[in-house]
Every structure is written in C-alpha cells, then in structure tokens.
Amino acid sequence: MARAFYFLFGVLSYVFFLIVFLYSIGFVGNMLVPKGIDDGAASTPLLMAAIINILLLSLFAVQHTVMARQPFKVWWTKIIPHQIERAVYVLLSSAALALIYWQWQPMTGTVWSTDSQMLQYALNGVFFLGWIIVLVSTFLISHFHLFGLKQTLAGDDKSSGEPSVLTQNLFYKLVRHPIMTGFIIAFWATPHMSVGHLLFAIVTTAYILVALQFEERDLIAEFGDQYHAYKQRVGMVFPLIGRSSKPK
Numbered sequence: 001m002a003r004a005f006y007f008l009f010g011v012l013s014y015v016f017f018l019i020v021f022l023y024s025i026g027f028v029g030n031m032l033v034p035k036g037i038d039d040g041a042a043s044t045p046l047l048m049a050a051i052i053n054i055l056l057l058s059l060f061a062v063q064h065t066v067m068a069r070q071p072f073k074v075w076w077t078k079i080i081p082h083q084i085e086r087a088v089y090v091l092l093s094s095a096a097l098a099l100i101y102w103q104w105q106p107m108t109g110t111v112w113s114t115d116s117q118m119l120q121y122a123l124n125g126v127f128f129l130g131w132i133i134v135l136v137s138t139f140l141i142s143h144f145h146l147f148g149l150k151q152t153l154a155g156d157d158k159s160s161g162e163p164s165v166l167t168q169n170l171f172y173k174l175v176r177h178p179i180m181t182g183f184i185i186a187f188w189a190t191p192h193m194s195v196g197h198l199l200f201a202i203v204t205t206a207y208i209l210v211a212l213q214f215e216e217r218d219l220i221a222e223f224g225d226q227y228h229a230y231k232q233r234v235g236m237v238f239p240l241i242g243r244s245s246k247p248k
C-alpha cells in the first residue's frame with residue numbers, strides 16, 4: 001500500500017516537473033506560453049524589478065542547493081520516507097521554478113537584437129540544441145533516478161539502493177556537467193536579448209558555477225580517485241576548460 005502511494009506521488013511529481021520543464025523552454029524562448037521572460041506590463045521600476053527577480057532566483061538557488069546536500073538528506077529522511085525524498089526535492093524545485101515564471105518582472109530594454117533572419121534561425125537553433133543537450137544528458141546519467149521515480153519503488157532498507165556509477169560516456173566524455181552546459185547555452189542563445197533575459201542568464205550562470213563546486217565536492221566524496229582522474233581529463237562545463245592540473 002505504502003509503495004503504491006510512493007509511486008503515485010513520484011508520478012505526480014514527475015508530471016509536474018515535465019510541465020514546468022516544457023514551460024521553461026517557452027518562458028526563456030519567449031514563445032508558445034502565456035507569459036514569456038519579456039511578457040507583461042513593465043510597470044515595476046527597473047531597480048525594483050531587478051531586486052524582485054534576483055530574490056526569486058535566489059529562493060530557487062537556496063532550495064535547490066540546500067536540499068541536494070547529503071547532511072540535509074540524512075536529517076530529512078528521518079522525517080519523510082527515503083523512497084520519496086528525491087520526488088519531494090523535484091516537486092519543490094519545480095514549484096520554485098513555477099514561482100519564478102509566475103512572478104517574474106519583465107525588464108524589456110534591448111541589450112542586443114538582430115534583424116537578420118539567418119542569424120535568428122541560427123540562434124534559435126542553438127537555443128533548442130541547448131535544451132536537447134539537457135534532456136539527453138539526463139538519460140545518460142539515469143533520467144528516472146534523477147527525477148525521483150525509480151527511488152519510489154525501493155524497499156524499506158535505505159542501503160539497498162543500486163550502487164552509483166560515474167557516467168563518462170557521450171557528452172560526459174566532453175564535459176563533466178553537460179546538463180549545465182545545455183542550460184547555459186539555452187539561456188544565452190537568443191536573437192533578442194532583453195535586460196531581464198540578460199539578468200536571468202547572468203544570475204543563473206553564476207549560480208550554476210557556484211553550485212557545481214558543491215556538487216563536485218559530493219562527487220569526490222562518492223567516487224574518490226575515479227572522480228579526480230575524470231576531473232584531470234575532462235573539462236567542467238566547456239571542453240578542455242576547467243580541468244584540474246594534478247591529482248589531489
């Protein structure tokens with residue numbers, strides 16, 4: 001009975017994530033959604049709009065980073081069943097993203113814009129390529145584990161999970177964090193960069209670079225020398241850039 005509940009919760013959380021993920025593409029790309037990043041009346045004064053937007057992004061950053069850390073998970077799974085820990089994380093992360101999109105204050109001044117149709121097609125192509133890299137990379141790691149569905153079918157024994165495997169194939173052969181590479185590409189590639197979009201791209205890129213320091217600390221704790229060797233060989237977010245020079 002409990003297992004069925006965990007699975008149902010996992011499925012609902014996953015469906016919510018999928019809706020928010022698809023909305024993210026429309027929001028950042030200013031297409032096909034009721035409210036894109038540049039839509040809405042720009043009635044809030046610029047400085048106030050910037051403060052609100054940074055606070056919204058910070059809320060997501062704090063939730064996403066704190067809940068992903070091992071000490072938090074150890075404490076949290078004393079309160080909630082370990083089978084749904086990841087699904088709850090995915091649900092709350094998706095809710096934090098939905099809040100950003102809902103409350104985002106448009107800042108519509110133009111930073112760059114191109115009239116060239118060729119360039120517009122090219123930049124939109126790169127934008128979609130970024131999202132495809134994100135999606136494919138989640139499957140290279142383990143899509144349904146990453147989004148918490150697999151864990152809902154686990155037994156009561158916390159230690160009975162599958163052993164972790166360090167993915168090093170396809171995109172992971174080129175960079176250590178292709179999901180983040182895909183996001184960065186998708187956030188920056190646009191034929192029309194508004195002030196609000198630029199703020200979004202700068203803050204999210206900075207957050208990604210900080211969050212990866214925490215993630216890599218955890219990966220080293222988990223995989224030890226194997227990760228050190230991987231770090232020496234493979235760039236962080238872009239090929240060849242951000243490799244460590246010597247073994248620790």
Ligand SMILES: C[S@@+](CC[C@H](N)C(=O)[O-])C[C@H]1O[C@@H](n2cnc3c(N)ncnc32)[C@H](O)[C@@H]1O
Binds near residue numbers: 137176
């Ligand atoms: C949202 S994913 C992001 C993965 C990676 N940072 C990226 O950008 O492709 C975070 C989870 O992926 C796991 N992870 C990161 N790199 C991995 C790898 N090379 N193999 C397996 N799991 C990995 C982390 O332990 C963490 O649980």
